[in-house]
Amino acid sequence: MSNGAVPETDPSEFEGADASFLKDFATLSTFGATDRGGVDRQAGSEADGDQRAWFSQLLMENGFTVSFDQIGNQFGMLDLEAGKPYVVVGSHLDSQPTAGRYDGAYGVLAAAHAAFRLAAEWQTSGNTPRYNLAVVNWFNEEGSRFKPSMMGSSVYTGKMTLDSALTTTDPAGITVREALVSSNALGDGTGPQAAYCAEIHIEQGRSMERDGIAIGVVDSNWAANKYEFVVHGEQAHTGSTVIADRHDALLGASLLVVAAREIADHFPDGAVHTSVGQLDVYPNSPVVVPSRVNLLLDLRSANEALLREADRMLHERLEQIERSARVKIEKVGSHCWPVTPYQPEGVALAEKIAANRGITHARVKTLAGHDSTNMKDIVPTVMLFVPSVEGISHNEHEYTTDQDIVTGLHVLTDVVRSLCEGELDPS
Structure with missing residues (x-):
C-alpha cells in the first residue's frame, strides 16, 4: 500500500445517497491534488480558499446558510427553530504540505452528508428536532502553516485569544488575518452556540484494521x-x-x-x-x-x-x-x-448505535489532537474513528476503503440524529 497508488473511490459500487457522498469526496480530493494521490491545501492557501468556496456552494445547494466567524471557521447552518443552540458536527479541510486526502476532509464531508440526509428526513416527516444543526470546517487544525494546531477550535472554545491567532505569522511573514482575507474566509461573530458536538475521522493508526474493527468509539485522548x-x-x-x-x-x-x-x-x-x-x-x-x-x-x-x-x-x-x-x-x-475523557454518555450512545447496526466496534483512544478534543471541554462530544489502511497518515498514500467511510457516514448520521433529538439531554 505505501509504495503504490492510492485507489480511487468508485461510486458505481454504491447506490443513491452513498454514491453521491463518494462522488462529492472525489471532487473534494481534486482541490490541491498532488501527483501521488494526496493533497496540499494548507490553511489560508489558494487551494484552501477554492475548496471552501466549493463547500459553501454545496451547503447552500442543500438548503444550509453559510457563514464564517472571526477566525475563519466555516459553518453551514440548518435553522429549524429560532433561538435554539446547535449540534455542531464536522472536522477540518486544511492539510499538511503533502498529505493524504482523508485526514480531516472525510469528517467534514461526512458531516455535511449526514446533515443533508437528516434535513430531508425531518422535512418528509414534519418533525422538528430539539436542536438546530451546524456543519463545521474548523480553520487550521493541522498547524502546518500557522502554529499552533487546532487554532480555529481553540479560538471558538476560548483556549486561544482571537488577537493572538489573527496576528500569528507563517514562515513568509504572512499573518492569519491576511491569509483569511486573501482566501475570502474572514467573517465576523463567534459562530453558532453549541449544545453538542460530533466528529468522525480516520484513525491514523493501525489498531482498528489489525483488530477488524469498523467503528472506533473514542473514549479519551492522549x-x-x-x-x-x-x-x-x-x-x-x-x-x-x-x-x-x-x-x-x-x-x-x-x-x-x-x-x-x-x-x-x-x-x-x-x-x-x-x-x-x-x-x-x-x-x-x-x-x-x-x-x-x-x-x-x-x-x-x-x-x-x-x-x-x-x-x-x-x-x-x-x-x-x-x-x-x-x-x-x-x-x-x-x-x-492533559488526558481528558469524552463524556461517557456520548461513548455509550455511539456504542449502542454501532451495535444496533450490527457493526463491529470498540473503544479506542486518540493519540493525535483533533478539534473535538477542544470541543469536549465545553459541550458533550462524540468522536468516531474509521480504520486507516496500514495506519498510514500525513502521507499521500493515506487510504481508507469506500466501504469503511460509508459505514462511518451511516453511524455518524445516527449519532447526529440522536443528539439533535435530545437523546443525551438530562432527564
Whole structure:
C-alpha cells in the first residue's frame, strides 16, 4: 500500500445517497491534488480558499446558510427553530504540505452528508428536532502553516485569544488575518452556540484494521507536551574554524532529536511517543556553522505520570546538550493538554448505535489532537474513528476503503440524529 497508488473511490459500487457522498469526496480530493494521490491545501492557501468556496456552494445547494466567524471557521447552518443552540458536527479541510486526502476532509464531508440526509428526513416527516444543526470546517487544525494546531477550535472554545491567532505569522511573514482575507474566509461573530458536538475521522493508526474493527468509539485522548525550542550557537566557517572553537546550533539540535528518540525508547510497549517534526536552520549555508535552529518537539502518552517523567528527562537532557555542544537552548513556545475523557454518555450512545447496526466496534483512544478534543471541554462530544489502511497518515498514500467511510457516514448520521433529538439531554 505505501509504495503504490492510492485507489480511487468508485461510486458505481454504491447506490443513491452513498454514491453521491463518494462522488462529492472525489471532487473534494481534486482541490490541491498532488501527483501521488494526496493533497496540499494548507490553511489560508489558494487551494484552501477554492475548496471552501466549493463547500459553501454545496451547503447552500442543500438548503444550509453559510457563514464564517472571526477566525475563519466555516459553518453551514440548518435553522429549524429560532433561538435554539446547535449540534455542531464536522472536522477540518486544511492539510499538511503533502498529505493524504482523508485526514480531516472525510469528517467534514461526512458531516455535511449526514446533515443533508437528516434535513430531508425531518422535512418528509414534519418533525422538528430539539436542536438546530451546524456543519463545521474548523480553520487550521493541522498547524502546518500557522502554529499552533487546532487554532480555529481553540479560538471558538476560548483556549486561544482571537488577537493572538489573527496576528500569528507563517514562515513568509504572512499573518492569519491576511491569509483569511486573501482566501475570502474572514467573517465576523463567534459562530453558532453549541449544545453538542460530533466528529468522525480516520484513525491514523493501525489498531482498528489489525483488530477488524469498523467503528472506533473514542473514549479519551492522549496527553501531549509540544514545545518550540530555539538552539542558539555562533556562526563560523565550516572549513577554517577548529572543532574546539565551534558553537554549532545544528549539532545541539541534532542531539535534541536523538534525545527525544532515546526518551521514547526508554519506556516499554510504545507508552510514550516523541518526535521532532520541523527544523529551521539559519543561515543554512553549506560553508557556515549554523548559529540558530528552530525546532518543534513533542511528547505524548496516555499515562500522565509517564509523560511527566519523559518531560523531566527531556529538560535534564537540555542542560547536558547545552554543555556538550556549547550552545544555548531557549524554549519559546508550548502547547500542552492533559488526558481528558469524552463524556461517557456520548461513548455509550455511539456504542449502542454501532451495535444496533450490527457493526463491529470498540473503544479506542486518540493519540493525535483533533478539534473535538477542544470541543469536549465545553459541550458533550462524540468522536468516531474509521480504520486507516496500514495506519498510514500525513502521507499521500493515506487510504481508507469506500466501504469503511460509508459505514462511518451511516453511524455518524445516527449519532447526529440522536443528539439533535435530545437523546443525551438530562432527564
